[in-house]
Amino acid sequence: MTGPPVLIACSHGTRSADGRATIAALVAEAARELPGVRVEHAVVDVELPEVADVVARVAADGPAVVVPLLLSEGHHTRVDIGAACAAYTQVTASSALGPHPLLVQLLRERLGELPGGDAGFRPGDHVVLAAAGSTDAASARAVERMRDLLQAELPAPITLGYGAGARPRLPEAVAAARAAGARRVVAASYVLAPGHFAGLVRRSGADLVSAPLGVHRAAASVIAARYREAAPAITGQDRRHGRILEAPTKETTS
Structure with missing residues (x-):
């Protein structure tokens, strides 16, 4: 096969119909960010096609980059993928x-969709950055880094x-935030799509809960940026496939 590496967009998998539709739409949005790149979808759990099967099929034709549609490193990235x-x-x-x-930026936008908006934070408000969670230490560090970046905003x-x-x-x-004196607790949903973990955030007891990150050009741009970052490792030449393998533009990295 000639042309740029195939993008295998690998999500967690979900039984939620809304979650599956959201991931499908997000993968389609990412494909628009990478014209000329063949895009396949795979999962690590719950549904099909499994990532190992997709990789085996695609690798028979040529190079590929698996981009985890996961917000943190962890068991699924390290072991399954x-x-x-x-x-x-x-x-x-x-x-x-x-x-x-x-x-x-996308988390801030989702928080801005809540009653009162991003500018509506009041004295006594407390935000819980609500992540899926993992026993992997790298995942915890990644979520802590996101917390630090969001705190600056x-x-x-x-x-x-x-x-x-x-x-x-x-x-x-949520209970700890209230015990520490919070008048209102806001859960910032650091999950990609509707499904099991988004349901846990909704049932956390927070006063306000933002929507999952969902289908958004910002998320699609991150997928495209991760693809571009990884692709040169298997082509050997950063410019072999023109702009597809160029370093991310300012639009996709800031």
Whole structure:
């Protein structure tokens, strides 16, 4: 096969119809950011096609880049995606989507959609950055970095809460914020799409809950940026496929 490496956009997988539709639309938006690049979708859990099967099929034709549609490094990136790519010299995996400044901007936009908007933070408000969670230390560091980046943008204090795998769990984080004197707790949904973890955020007990990051050009631009960052590792020449393998433009990195 000639042409740029295939983009394999690998999501977690979900039983939620809304979640599946959101991921499909986001992958389509990312494809528009990368004209001329063949795009495939794969998952690591719950649904099909599994990433190992997609990698094996695509690798038979030529090089590919697996971009995890996951917000942090962790078990799925290191084990599931890593193992799927390990047998193929012409297949590589990019970093997870987060942390990234564009995701900070998107979190702020979703918070701005709540009653009162981003400018509506009041004295006594407290934000819980609500992440899916993982037992992997790298995942925790990535979420902490996102918290630090978001804190620089918001007037309210921000702490962390997790749906699984790490502590504090979301209800614990909300309760701790109230016990520390918060008058209103806002959960900033650091999840990509509707599904199991978005449901946990909604049920966390927060007074306000922002929507998942969802379909947005900012998220699609991060996917494209991760692809461009990883693609030269398997082509050997940054300019082999023209602008597809150029370094991310200012629009996709800030």
